Amino acid sequence: MTLSTQEFAMAENHSRPTPRFNPGLLAAVIGAVWLTGCSLTPSPLTQQERQSQIGLDQSQLFKQQEPLTAPLTLYQAMSRALKYNLDHRVKMMERAVAEGQATLARFDLLPEVVASAGYRSRDNFNASASRSISTGRQSLETSTSQDRSRYLGDLSLRWNILDFGVSYFRAQQEGNKALVTAESRRKVSHNLMKDVRSAYWRALSAQRMTAKIQPVLAEARRALELASQAEAEKLRAPLEALRYRKSLLEIVRRLEGLLEQQQLAKAELTGLINLPPNQDYQLADVAAGAWPGIATPQLSQEQLDELALQLRPELRQEMYQTRIGSAEVKKAMLRLLPGVEVQLGGNYDSNSYLLNQSWGEIGTQISKNLFELLSAPQAIATAETQESLANSRRLAAHMAILTQVRLARQQLALSENQLKLTSELDDINQQIHHHVLNSELTEAMSSLERIRTSVDSVLSELQRHQSYADSQDALGKLYVSLGFDPLPATMADDSVDTLARAIEAIDQDWAQGRFPSQATDDPTPETANAGQGEHS
Template sequence: MIELPPAKTVLALMVAFSLTACVRLNPQPLTEQTLSEQGGADRVAAQQDVEPITGPLTLEQVIARALKYNLDRRARMLEEALAFQQFDASRYDMLPKLLAQAGYTSRNNDKISQSRNSDDGTLSESRFISQERDHTVSSLSLSWNMLDLGVGYFGSRQQADRALIAGEKRRKAMHLLMQDVRTAFWRAVSAQKLEAEVRATTLVAEEALADAHQAETERLRNPLDSLRYQRQVLENLRLLEAIEQELSTAQTELAALINAPIGQPIALVEPDFDLDRQALAVPVATMEEVAMVANADIREQHYNARIARDETRKTLTRLFPSLNFSYGVNYDTDSYLVNRQWNETGVQLSFNLFNLLTGPAQLKLAEAGVALADQRRVSMQMAVMAQVHLARQQLINAQHQFQRADSIWQVDRRISEHMSNREATQVQSKLDRVANQTTAILSLLRRYQALAQAQTAEARLQATLGVEPKIGSVGEMSLDDLTQTLASSRNGWQLLAARARKDASL
C-alpha cells in the first residue's frame, strides 16, 4: 500500500499552487495585429448576406434595406431573440432537480472504532474496522421544492413580459430608423440634385473673384467699387461652400443607415412628391385612441406594471414555508455494508422564522414598486397624449414651411430663367450671374430641407401613434418582397380615417 503524504503537506502544496497561479495572472492587452484582424473580420461580417446595390434606389428600397441590413436594428432583433431564449430557459426553473453524484474516497489507514461500557466506562478491547480504505459512492436523487416551483412560475411570467418589452423596444427602434432614413434620403437627393450646380456656380464665382483682383491690380475700376464687388462675390462663395458642406455628409449618413459600403456612390430616384394631407384628415381623438393601445412606450410600461405585480406575488410566495419532496437511489462499494444499495425517500418542511420580521417590510417594498410602475404608466400615457398633439402640430407647421419654401423656389426659378435670357444677350455681369444662381440653389436646398422636415414630422407622428407597416419577419422576407410590402402600406392614414368615420357613424 502506498503511503499518502500527511494532510498538512497536501494543504501546504495546494496553497503554494494557488499563490503561484495568482502571481502568474497578468493583464493581456490586445495587440495591433489582433485588433486589425478582428476589425477586418467584423467588416466582412457586417456585409454578409447584404445584396449589392445594382441601380438607383427608390425611397421604399432605401427603407427596406435599412430594415433588413441596418446593424443597430440587427442588434435589437438579437436582443429580442435573446429575451425569448431567456424566457424559454426560465421555464425550466419550475422542474424538479435531478441530481446524479459519484465520488471516490480513500484514506491512508483503516477506520477503526471501539465501544465503551455504559456502566463502568471502560473501553472494550475489541476494535472494529467499519469501512474500507478505498470505496466509491454513487447516487441519483430527485427533489422538488414547492417554494421554488412558485417562485419559478412567477419569475417565468416576468421573463415573458421582459421578452415582450424587448419586442416593443425593437418596434420603437424601427420607427426611429425609418424616420432617420427618410430624412437622410431627402438630404441625399438634394445633394445629388444640387452638386453639379453648386460646383459650376463656384467655378464662375472664382473666375469673377479673379477678374476683380486683376481689375483692382490694374486700376481699371474705382478701388472702392472693386472691393465691394469682391466682398459680394466672397459672400456668395461663402454661401456656396456652406451649401456644399451641408450636402457633403448626406451620402455617408445614408450609407451607414442602410449598411452600404462607405464611399460607394448611391444613385437615388427622386419620387414625385405631392404634399400628403391624409394624416391631418385623421381626427385627433382617433389618434389619441390609437396611441393609447399601439404606442411602444405605453405598452412597455404596461408590461413593467405586470412585472411589478408578479414581483409582489414572488415576495409573498417566499414568505410561505418550504415543502421539499425527495427520492433517491444510492449505491456504495464498501464491502462492510450489509446493504450496499438502498432507496431513500424524504419530505422536509422548513420555515425561516425571520420572515415573520422581514415579511412586512418586503411586502411594502414590493407594493411600492407596483405603485411606482403604475405612476410611470400614467405619466407615460399623459406624455404620449401630449406628444400626439405636438407631433400633429409639428406636421402642420412643417407642411406650411414646405409650401412657403416651394413658393420661394418657384419665384427664384423664374428669376433665374429671366437672368439666363439676359445672360444670353450679355446684359448682366458675372456678379449678377453668381448671385442669382446662388440664390436659386439656396432656395432649392431650403425646399428640400423643408421637404425632409415634412417627411420627418410625418414619421414622428407615425412613431408616436405606433403605426407601422405589417411586414412580418424581416429575416425571412426577401428584399424585393419587403420593398413591395412597404410600397403597398402607404394607405395607413386612409385606414385610420376610415376607422374614424366608421366610429362616428355608430
C-alpha cells in the same frame, strides 16, 4: 473451510492494496491552484490584439450583404436598414437572448433530479472501539464496518414547494422582460424608418441640387478671380473693388456651405443602411420633376390618440413593467412561508460490510430562515414601491404619448404650410430668373447681379427641396408617434427587394388611410431570421 459469499467479498476487499496518503501530491495540487488564481489578474489589451480585433470587425461589418448595383429607392433603403443596420441587429439579438432567458426560467419550475457518483479511499481503516459508560472499561475490541476503498452513487428527486412558487413568478417576469425587448426592437425599427425617410429625401435633394449649384459656384469663382485681377491692375476704385470681392466671397461661402450641408445627408443615409463609407452610389430619382405628395392622416385628434395608445411600444413596455413589479410583490410575500421539501431517491454503496448495498429513500423536510422574517416587511415595502414606480412611469408615458401625437400633428401641418409657401416663392424666383436671362437687361447687368440672380434661383429651389424633406421628416415623426409598424406580417423570402416591396405596400396603405388597428405582436419570422443570419 467454506466461506460465504459475503465473507469472500470482505476478504478479497481487505487483500487489495490501498493507496497511501501522499503529502507531495497534495502540495503540488495546492501550488497549481494558487498559480491558477494568480493568473486570473486581467491584463490590458496589447496593440497587436486591438489591431487584430479591429481588422476582424471590419471584415464582418459588411459581410454577406446583397450588393447595391442599381440606383437606390426609398423603400430599398428602408429594407436595407432593417436587414443590415447594426443597432437594429443588436435589438434583435437582445430579444433572442431575452426569449432564451424566459425559456430557461421555465425549467426552474421542474423538480431537481440530482445524480452523483464517487470514489473514496483512505490510508487506514475507519475503525473504532466502545467504552462502557457505567464502568469506564472498553467493552468491545477495535473493529471496523467500512472498507478502506468504496464506490458511492445516488439518484434523488427533490422538490421544494416554496422554490416552485418563487420560480413560477420569476418565469412570468422573464417572459414579460422578453416582451419588453420585443417592444424595444419595435421602437428601434420605427425610429430607423423615420431617420431613413428623412435622410433619403435630403440626400436626394442634394443629388438634384449639386448639378445646379456647381455651375453657379464655378461662375462665382471665375468672377472672383477676375475681380482680384481687376483690383491688382487697379481697373476699379479700391473701395468698389473690395466691396465687389466681398459680395462674391459671401456668395461662394454660402454656396459651398449649402453644398457641404446637403452632402452630409448622403453620409448619414450610408450609415443607416450599413454601406461602406467609401462606396459611391446613386439614389433613384423616379420623378425628375415634382415629388410625390404627402398624405396626411385624415383622422380626428381622438382617433389619433386612441391609435397611439394602442400601438406605441413605450406604453406597452411600461405595462409589462407593471406586471413585473406586481410579480415582485408576490415573490416577496411568498418568501414569508417556510420551505417544504420532498425528497425521493435511490442510493448505492459498495461497502462490503453493509447488508444492503443499495436502498431507496423518501423523506420530507420543512425549513425557514427566521432572520428572513425580520427583513420581510422591508422587502415587501420595496417591491410595492417598485410596483408604484412602474404605475407612475406608465401614466407618464401615457401623457407623453398624447403630447407627442399633438406635437407631431402640428409639426406636420406647419411643415406643409412652409412647403406651400416655399413652393410659391420658388415658382416666382424661377420666373424672375427666366425673364431676366432672356431679356435685353442681361447684357446691361453686371456679372455680380447675374450671379446673384442665379444664386437666388438656386437657393429658392433648394429651400423648396428642404421644405419637402422637412415635411417627409414630420410625416415620419407622426408615424412614429402613432406606433405604426413598418414591418410586414408575412413575406415570401428575406431578400432586400421582397422586403422593400412589402414596406412600400404598407406605406401606400397608410397614405390611403388604411391604418393598423393593433401592433404586430410577433414580427415576421423571415425578417427576424434574416437579420440574425446576417449578423452571425
